[in-house]
Amino acid sequence: MGTPKGDQNLLRRHNRGLVLNLLREGAPLSRTALARKTGLAPSVLTRLVRELLAEGIVTEVGKAESNGGRRSTLLALNPDYACAIGLKVEKTRVLAARINLAGEIRARHALPFPNPRPEGFLELAQSLVEELAQGEILGVGIGISGLVDAARGIELYSPILGWREVPLAGPLSEAIGLPVYLENDVNALTLAECWYGAGRAFRNFVCVTVGEGIGAGVVVDGKLYRGAAGGAGELGHTTLDPHGPLCRCGERGCLEVYASDRFLVGQAKALGHETIDGLAAAARAGDLAAQAVFAEMGRALGIGVKNLVNLLNPEAVVLGGERLDAADLFLPAFEEQVRRHSFPKEAEDLAIVPAELGEGGFLIGAATLAVREFFRLPAEGVTT
């Protein structure tokens, strides 16, 4: 809500943020274009760019033909000016990666974490950070399953890990002397796709993950929407059939019952296959019963996502998660359901696209939690 007149430092940081965000989001720009797009006076802009060049955050990357025939220098963000580290806590291991400002993975590491207990996490995370830290590190982000209090850095409840009320960000930050951020893993993946992946093309989209569980992340107006307590996106436990079989959450007929890996594993076994991969191979070889399983799974997922689309009217559904490897088998039935809608035009306009960042997306997203702070404007409405 504004800032006291004369707080030049805050104003400078705000203007600097405007320039850095423009360079982050798009193609290289000339000083003239930056001045126009930020609304900053050319003299202010020139001074700011001089600083950013001296610090190495921005680099000159070539010349562009300008209107008058004079060629102006193009400026771009230096993606390797700084990095951030992302961690992903899983049931048997912790994964880690260092990414640069362009979301590129520069190094990876992993450590086993069998029977994960909160007490063991700090030491493990510290080793991973020490292993990967190199150059300027902006901070560390942690992606974890379950309900997360991002503001306080506390894991509130993870049914998968069996953790409750575990402070994670604070202790790690104290141990390593860097800012540490915490977020639900699907939200982290959604952030990654939003900044660096398939979500870049959209202001409002949902990222749906399919695999062991079914989750969703919601992006509203270019920003991750977390809901009142960080619990938005619980797609897997929306009810598909109130009279359906019991879900592990205690309710009946949740979407996860019909479309997660548990469903596929159960059906695979019933058809004499050991694994989901075996079932998929049979389906691809023409086995009609195996094909029907994936069609059924795709149809159920499609109904769940159709409901989501009815409620949020997103521009796009970005599909991610481990089971994307069987997309060829479930996508036709999925899409047929999603595009059923009371307003047909809306469903036609909806884009359905695969996530772009692959399994590294979770780690990129966790690290992006720290990168996002680097680019955050100091205040929403600065006035002097």
Added chain:
Amino acid sequence: MGTPKGDQNLLRRHNRGLVLNLLREGAPLSRTALARKTGLAPSVLTRLVRELLAEGIVTEVGKAESNGGRRSTLLALNPDYACAIGLKVEKTRVLAARINLAGEIRARHALPFPNPRPEGFLELAQSLVEELAQGEILGVGIGISGLVDAARGIELYSPILGWREVPLAGPLSEAIGLPVYLENDVNALTLAECWYGAGRAFRNFVCVTVGEGIGAGVVVDGKLYRGAAGGAGELGHTTLDPHGPLCRCGERGCLEVYASDRFLVGQAKALGHETIDGLAAAARAGDLAAQAVFAEMGRALGIGVKNLVNLLNPEAVVLGGERLDAADLFLPAFEEQVRRHSFPKEAEDLAIVPAELGEGGFLIGAATLAVREFFRLPAEGVTT
């Protein structure tokens, strides 16, 4: 994204907007409090307030004890400085109201509109506006069922009215010489509850309406969320049971099949009652079969809203619409379902509250479309 240095007019409008929004949202404030909250220099603030007092937008409403014992004058918005007119298009009539800046209805009017056709709307709307216009009118808002292109002021598709691609705002604006805004009726109601009703206490909430149809409006971070094409909130056509009976939209087992007035009317007739009111009277008199109908309706609505809560994790569900008159009969079953959640704490924290504005809410919301423009800041991030 900032504004050219020296654009003092824009900056003045921005600062003026900051002050007006603060006075709109809360209790009366002293000049000192306004300077602190806006971050404006006391001299700038004093000049601005002098202007606003002279124009009559702001009034002095009393004195407050300040720290040093000196009593400072409190300032408030003058709610009757200006008004806006809201219209609601229904199947047999068009309703209209004039509201002031505090969302209070100052006058109402209605005209019959049987077999509504787009061609007849302009003349009708013009008469209503002329009847109600008095004093400073900021503009006119129209609330209408179906999918609305708010930016272009076009009704895209209303199954209830049978209208497709009808430009409404442009022609009316031309005829009456005032700005005209268009929005889906449930979105308008949601805006009204957000600005003047039960939603004031929340940043993120959903407004659910029950009656002939079932709809929802979504508020994210204090703003109405419309989705990619204005189609967010289609709660009534989320699937409750993929094998259920056919809905009028052509799909099976939509929530509307189980929880709208059509369901109640059907059940009422089956039990020998003429109307929903008759069924409700029987239920209140102890008729177990009639009670079971409302419990079933509440349970279905609860499952639909539970799914919405899972996806959006709102702070509150604001319940509105005509059938709120039977809330005593369906609310227990409704609430029992909504509070079933894979993260129990989230469901506990959820507030379930009735809409506060009653049936006038749709009209207040339509008019608020115009009031909202009056309070809109000229730019998001103004820098000089």
